[in-house]
Amino acid sequence: MARIGIIGSEGAMGHALAMVIAAAGHELSGGVDKGGDAARLADASDVLVDFSAPGALQHNLHAAIGAGIPILVGTTGLEDVHHLAIDNAARAVPVLQTGNTSLGVTLLAHLVREAASRLGPDWDIEIVEMHHRRKVDAPSGTALLLGQAAAEGRGIELASNRESGRDGVSGARNSGAIGFASLRGGTVVGEHAVILAGEEERLTLSHSAENRAIFARGAVKAAEWLIGREAGRYRMEEVLGI
Ligand SMILES: NC(=O)C1=CN([C@@H]2O[C@H](COP(=O)(O)OP(=O)(O)OC[C@H]3O[C@@H](n4cnc5c(N)ncnc54)[C@H](OP(=O)(O)O)[C@@H]3O)[C@@H](O)[C@H]2O)C=CC1
Ligand SMILES: O=C(O)C1=N[C@H](C(=O)O)C[C@H](O)C1
Numbered sequence: 001m002a003r004i005g006i007i008g009s010e011g012a013m014g015h016a017l018a019m020v021i022a023a024a025g026h027e028l029s030g031g032v033d034k035g036g037d038a039a040r041l042a043d044a045s046d047v048l049v050d051f052s053a054p055g056a057l058q059h060n061l062h063a064a065i066g067a068g069i070p071i072l073v074g075t076t077g078l079e080d081v082h083h084l085a086i087d088n089a090a091r092a093v094p095v096l097q098t099g100n101t102s103l104g105v106t107l108l109a110h111l112v113r114e115a116a117s118r119l120g121p122d123w124d125i126e127i128v129e130m131h132h133r134r135k136v137d138a139p140s141g142t143a144l145l146l147g148q149a150a151a152e153g154r155g156i157e158l159a160s161n162r163e164s165g166r167d168g169v170s171g172a173r174n175s176g177a178i179g180f181a182s183l184r185g186g187t188v189v190g191e192h193a194v195i196l197a198g199e200e201e202r203l204t205l206s207h208s209a210e211n212r213a214i215f216a217r218g219a220v221k222a223a224e225w226l227i228g229r230e231a232g233r234y235r236m237e238e239v240l241g242i
Pocket of ligand 2: 076099100131135139140141142143189190191209
């Protein structure tokens with residue numbers, strides 16, 4: 001049994017996590033939201049699970065370091081400065097950051113890497129995602145994770161080949177670009193499709209999340225796995241062994 005502390009405990013993911021933590025026989029050591037004391041929560045926990053907001057990240061990493069415990073970062077909308085902070089924190093404690101903790105998306109990323117590598121640069125890659133109307137960041141963390149997998153398969157950098165938010169006379173598609181399109185509406189939990197468009201044929205690899213429990217189950221698995229590890233930055237693939 002592990003003592004798991006939730007950052008973002010009153011949010012949609014916080015509620016999904018609390019149910020999975022109880023079902024898995026772990027102890028919910030507490031939860032914090034905006035203005036809460038993450039350091040105190042960390043002192044009472046074996047591991048922190050963060051599904052909150054990018055603005056909270058630095059504070060949460062400090063809390064984990066202060067208590068000497070691992071932290072799983074599921075929050076999306078992260079920028080370079082956040083990834084740098086994660087790299088620094090990972091020198092002191094185990095940290096796992098991922099835009100999607102589900103088994104399905106973790107496997108999908110492998111398939112996308114493989115497809116992008118085998119099909120080569122003549123196949124255009126476009127990533128389409130749809131989420132609920134409350135979502136504040138775009139493209140989704142998952143779309144970016146899948147874009148990163150495609151870029152790795154291609155042997156290119158995502159940052160310099162990324163095209164998103166096309167509008168107006170935006171010009172023809174740049175050769176080798178990885179495109180992103182984001183839809184928002186209703187209560188959609190998470191839909192992602194990676195389209196590889198070639199000459200007169202198209203391959204689509206996709207994932208549909210039907211319930212946030214899939215993210216919560218993966219997050220709890222990752223939290224269990226992180227306890228007792230050496231300091232370092234880990235990936236979801238390592239947790240799931242795929
Ligand atoms: N990696 C993955 O697999 C998944 C990632 N996510 C990501 O997780 C995050 C949360 O998603 P979701 O639960 O739907 O969002 P919600 O908006 O439902 O919940 C966010 C929670 O975080 C809290 N919060 C906001 N700012 C802070 C802060 N500075 N410190 C502590 N808590 C804070 C909010 O509290 P308050 O209301 O007081 O502001 C709220 O309780 C998003 O970034 C989302 O993209 C979501 C699903 C899966
Ligand atoms: O905000 C959400 O809800 C989700 N966020 C993650 C993302 O940005 O990809 C994961 C999932 O798709 C749900």
